[in-house]
Amino acid sequence: MQSVGSNGEGTARAANSGPFPVLSATGVSRRFGGNRAVDGMSLDLHAGEIVGLIGPNGAGKTTFFSLIAGSLKPDAGEIRLKGERIERQPAARRLSMGLGRTFQIPRPFAGMSILDNVMAAAQNQTGESILRNFLQPGRVRAEERAARERAKALIDFVTLGHLVDQPARVLSGGQRKLLELARVMMAEPAVILLDEPAAGVNPALLDVIIDRIVEINRMGVSILLIEHNMDMIARLCGRIVVMASGRELAAGTPAQIMANREVTEAYLGEVLPEGST
Amino acid sequence: MSLELLAYCAFFLTVALTYAVIVLGLNVQWGQTGLFNVGVAGFVAVGAYASALLTSPPVEGRLGGFELPIVIGWLGAFVASGVLSALIGWMTIRLRADYLAISTFGIAVTIQLAVLNLEGVTGGPFGISLIPRPFGELAGQSLAFSLANLALLVAVVFGLYLMLQHLARSPWGRVLRAIREDEVAAEALGKSPRRFRIEAFALGGAIMGLGGAAQAHFIGFIAPENYLPMLTFQVWAMLIVGGSGNNRGAILGALLVWALWAASSAVVEALAPAGEQARAASLQTVIIGVALCAILLFRPQGLLPEPGSARRRLPFLHRWRGTPAATTGSERT
Numbered sequence: 001m002q003s004v005g006s007n008g009e010g011t012a013r014a015a016n017s018g019p020f021p022v023l024s025a026t027g028v029s030r031r032f033g034g035n036r037a038v039d040g041m042s043l044d045l046h047a048g049e050i051v052g053l054i055g056p057n058g059a060g061k062t063t064f065f066s067l068i069a070g071s072l073k074p075d076a077g078e079i080r081l082k083g084e085r086i087e088r089q090p091a092a093r094r095l096s097m098g099l100g101r102t103f104q105i106p107r108p109f110a111g112m113s114i115l116d117n118v119m120a121a122a123q124n125q126t127g128e129s130i131l132r133n134f135l136q137p138g139r140v141r142a143e144e145r146a147a148r149e150r151a152k153a154l155i156d157f158v159t160l161g162h163l164v165d166q167p168a169r170v171l172s173g174g175q176r177k178l179l180e181l182a183r184v185m186m187a188e189p190a191v192i193l194l195d196e197p198a199a200g201v202n203p204a205l206l207d208v209i210i211d212r213i214v215e216i217n218r219m220g221v222s223i224l225l226i227e228h229n230m231d232m233i234a235r236l237c238g239r240i241v242v243m244a245s246g247r248e249l250a251a252g253t254p255a256q257i258m259a260n261r262e263v264t265e266a267y268l269g270e271v272l273p274e275g276s277t
Numbered sequence: 278m279s280l281e282l283l284a285y286c287a288f289f290l291t292v293a294l295t296y297a298v299i300v301l302g303l304n305v306q307w308g309q310t311g312l313f314n315v316g317v318a319g320f321v322a323v324g325a326y327a328s329a330l331l332t333s334p335p336v337e338g339r340l341g342g343f344e345l346p347i348v349i350g351w352l353g354a355f356v357a358s359g360v361l362s363a364l365i366g367w368m369t370i371r372l373r374a375d376y377l378a379i380s381t382f383g384i385a386v387t388i389q390l391a392v393l394n395l396e397g398v399t400g401g402p403f404g405i406s407l408i409p410r411p412f413g414e415l416a417g418q419s420l421a422f423s424l425a426n427l428a429l430l431v432a433v434v435f436g437l438y439l440m441l442q443h444l445a446r447s448p449w450g451r452v453l454r455a456i457r458e459d460e461v462a463a464e465a466l467g468k469s470p471r472r473f474r475i476e477a478f479a480l481g482g483a484i485m486g487l488g489g490a491a492q493a494h495f496i497g498f499i500a501p502e503n504y505l506p507m508l509t510f511q512v513w514a515m516l517i518v519g520g521s522g523n524n525r526g527a528i529l530g531a532l533l534v535w536a537l538w539a540a541s542s543a544v545v546e547a548l549a550p551a552g553e554q555a556r557a558a559s560l561q562t563v564i565i566g567v568a569l570c571a572i573l574l575f576r577p578q579g580l581l582p583e584p585g586s587a588r589r590r591l592p593f594l595h596r597w598r599g600t601p602a603a604t605t606g607s608e609r610t
Contacts, residue, residue, distance in 0.1 A: 110459075120455045
């Protein structure tokens with residue numbers, strides 16, 4: 001596999017997180033009218049961990065993700081990234097602080113090439129200022145060269161190297177998920193929020209996605225994963241947090257969670273004793 | 278080719294290139310960023326009046342008349358229109374496409390009414406005359422004057438084209454395209470849609486102001502009726518015909534639509550009876566409208582489409598055809 005950690009910053013970020021969890025949410029709530037979508041939810045993610053966030057439909061998982069990612073603002077609670085409070089930071093700032101996300105339904109820039117899709121995620125680019133494009137052309141060119149190299153390596157890493165100049169609209173659903181992985185990795189995050197990476201993906205591509213997630217984690221990136229595919233959760237996650245009705249219902253290892261009666265009931269309804277009607 | 282015809286061709290091209298400057302400004306806003314500005318005439322007017330006030334001779338009872346060099350006037354137009362656009366962008370940029378259109382239309386009408394009524398600043402309905410013309414010392418020699426002005430406008434348009442091409446290929450241009458494609462995804466990648474959209478709106482507005490100044494100095498006189506919504510319509514027609522998102526398309530559209538406009542004027546003059554000339558002039562608008570409809574129906578991406586991008590249509594066409602908009606994102610009302 002090609003090296004995609006250009007400066008190992010992701011690893012360094014994770015290793016430097018010290019005694020704090022790299023990501024920590026405490027008492028986070030969000031209400032929509034009379035509905036408490038997230039109700040005092042807390043969760044810690046430690047450096048190098050992959051934590052699975054599961055729960056039945058409507059449990060508030062994606063809302064909780066959106067609160068952490070910044071596309072929604074919490075009504076209450078605090079969210080810390082590497083010890084720093086971020087719940088009032090705009091969504092656009094959180095990636096440069098080290099927090100990336102992917103979407104349940106992938107959102108590629110369909111009319112742009114796959115290379116441009118990934119390069120668009122490069123952070124702190126001098127060439128994103130109108131004036132500096134003309135005042136510091138040499139620096140802009142050098143950064144662009146470096147970004148292009150890194151983007152190409154990431155595109156190879158997610159096995160889309162043969163499509164690098166194609167517009168993203170030609171990609172299948174699973175390939176779009178891979179593109180999102182490459183795009184978020186371009187920003188060298190310390191934490192990635194993955195929203196249902198297996199949804200709608202054919203089984204052959206699913207193995208590639210799982211393999212890439214494992215590799216990304218080995219680079220030192222901590223991952224919080226929403227997923228309904230329990231096989232994938234069991235293969236990837238050392239710890240699982242179960243949400244129901246906007247709150248934490250249970251937490252533990254995959255084996256503990258699968259044996260938990262409350263969790264089964266949350267998914268399937270109350271389990272009646274044998275022989276009852 | 279007779280000298281008169283050559284002079285007319287140079288004159289025609291110069292006027293068309295002043296429009297090309299304005300269309301390039303609109304291309305930054307709509308073509309690259311998806312900002313539906315229907316108040317083009319207002320930003321052109323601000324540039325024209327700013328330059329005229331800075332460069333024209335003093336007139337008793339009217340502000341301005343600083344007799345500064347033309348280049349200072351053009352820079353002033355660029356800055357004045359850019360600052361106003363940034364301010365308007367800051368206030369309106371969060372609006373959804375159709376609401377942004379309504380707001381910018383209202384702003385353009387407000388600007389036009391302001392220049393009509395602020396007689397102590399703009400000359401009111403009488404406008405501003407004696408605006409210095411580039412190469413004015415050649416005014417007696419029609420061909421030399423026209424060719425010199427044409428050369429100047431070619432240089433301005435070429436310079437702008439190079440600058441905008443450079444920006445379109447830069448990380449700044451890439452972020453604009455990303456925001457135009459999917460604002461939510463761009464924000465998740467750490468790009469502030471608000472910041473980039475305001476910058477694009479301000480840059481586009483500044484270029485429109487520069488176009489307004491170039492027109493004012495080439496003609497030597499401006500008045501409020503030069504900046505009616507018809508100007509916005511012409512500029513939009515030019516961009517759509519040429520191909521939005523493509524700077525070469527913007528320039529080609531300006532040349533073609535202005536040629537159609539000039540040719541239709543000649544045809545109307547030749548065919549309409551003397552007493553009906555004024556009424557028959559409205560046919561020009563009809564001809565441009567028909568050309569616009571034909572392009573929208575048969576080649577909606579324009580004659581020179583944006584390279585490698587999906588087709589985009591104007592917001593009203595999405596509803597009419599029942600197709601999803603290519604400009605997506607969480608725009609708010």
